[in-house]
Amino acid sequence: MKSYRKELIFDVKKRMDFINITNDVQNAVEESGVMEGLVLVNAMHITASVFINDNESGLHNDYKQWLESLAPHEPLSKYRHNRTGEDNGDAHLKRQVMGREVVVAITKGELDFGPWEQIFYGEFDGMRRKRVLIKIIGE
DSSP states (O other): OOOEEEEEEEEOOOSEEEOOOOOHHHHHHHHEEEEESEEEEEEETTTTTEEEOOHHHHHHHHHHHHHHHOOOOOOOOGGGGGGGSSSOHHHHHHHHHHOOOEEEEETTEEEOOOOEOOOOOOOOOOOOOEEEEEEEEEE
């Protein structure tokens, strides 16, 4: 069995944003040489997410509004976590809702998706460098 590891680096200029990383993941699959297997895509930070959904700007805007209504950034005093000197209590909650990672099947060297599925990096505490792990196993 083959194993392959790659990291993607992000420095998102906004506090919250979504980045389509589907092509980056497919490129990693091709680099790995794995034809049949699995790929794990993992946000390596507790204020970021990786998720699968449609690449549609209206949906992404709905996500942003919905997440902000669930866990608004301000007032900062709303979150006990922020008493530690942080200002990202909301980002931790948003990440919990959107998830840490996804696993996608690889079939014939391609990501094996359903209709409209794409992989996204979700940033909830941007403006600093963060990583995403791509781990591929298979034959």
